[in-house]
């Protein structure tokens with residue numbers, strides 16, 4: 001018997017809400033049932049553009065809509081906690097944009113709420129659901145490159161400086177780490193787990209947020225991760241997983257890959273390709289549908305305990321950066 005479509009409610013109407021909605025519209029078994037905005041006119045414009053049935057002029061009305069099976073939270077980082085809480089308290093499962101929350105304390109409170117209510121929650125770390133990333137995990141687990149000794153990963157864009165924009169505004173959770181650095185960091189955690197040691201340094205923007213940030217993580221196995229993120233340079237956005245018997249290269253954009261190159265020692269390179277569907281966000285939506293249909297409250301691919309642990313790691317990195325920023329007046333502007 002065919003399942004009824006999963007009915008999404010989109011909370012917020014900005015850049016990523018539009019890209020994610022475009023991908024949902026391509027997916028069989030999914031429908032965008034409603035959209036909510038702070039401004040009624042904005043919700044109506046969005047609904048007209050994407051053929052969404054119901055447009056709500058407040059987030060409260062969106063989460064109260066019984067035609068919504070799952071709410072996608074697409075507001076700036078510092079609102080994820082409040083808006084996901086709103087949805088969970090109305091009895092709706094949530095897919096919450098990255099970072100899950102702006103700090104580890106809020107992440108823990110949100111996970112506790114979802115678990116108390118028995119509702120599905122997941123951080124929208126979409127990279128994890130790209131089929132080539134699944135292939136990479138299998139290759140590494142099968143020993144294709146031996147033991148992992150290091151991970152390099154980088155995500156940098158040259159973002160125009162605008163102190164009011166969410167990328168640069170401390171009130172909206174701005175900074176390279178929370179916007180872009182989460183991709184290299186989650187990638188390293190996926191392959192190496194929790195680090196034993198954490199080093200980080202950053203140049204800060206005039207608003208005080210981190211603008212160009214380097215992180216070095218050390219592991220009990222002896223492996224290291226060397227990670228970079230930047231709002232001030234369009235860096236390569238590639239990743240490499242090095243092992244004792246070879247390496248896997250993930251060309252740009254490593255956070256939504258279309259190619260993997262496996263270089264085993266003594267063998268010809270093997271290349272794996274993927275025609276990424278749409279904007280690449282549909283794979284995580286399919287995971288949400290799978291878990292909800294199975295009656296599960298979280299995804300084993302992006303588990304809530306890992307989200308919590310990484311948010312603790314993010315807090316540590318931010319503390320290191322803040323301490324270092326207090327000692328220097330360097331800025332990249």
Ligand SMILES: NC(=O)C1=CN([C@@H]2O[C@H](COP(=O)(O)OP(=O)(O)OC[C@H]3O[C@@H](n4cnc5c(N)ncnc54)[C@H](OP(=O)(O)O)[C@@H]3O)[C@@H](O)[C@H]2O)C=CC1
Pocket residue numbers: 012013014015016017036037038039042043074075076077079097098099124126166172178179
């Ligand atoms: N997975 C990915 O590839 C990406 C993820 N993201 C994540 O998505 C989130 C949103 O980013 P993005 O779409 O670029 O942001 P935008 O600024 O484009 O959109 C954010 C939306 O949030 C709503 N909002 C609610 N309160 C505020 C506020 N005080 N200030 C501004 N907007 C507010 C607005 O919708 P309304 O006016 O309708 O209420 C607004 O359109 C971030 O957490 C980011 O990390 C962003 C880009 C890509």
Ligand SMILES: O=C1CO[C@H](CO)[C@@H](O)[C@@H]1O
Pocket residue numbers: 157179180
């Ligand atoms: O998650 C993201 C992916 O890429 C964008 C830039 O290219 C970011 O700004 C964003 O938040």
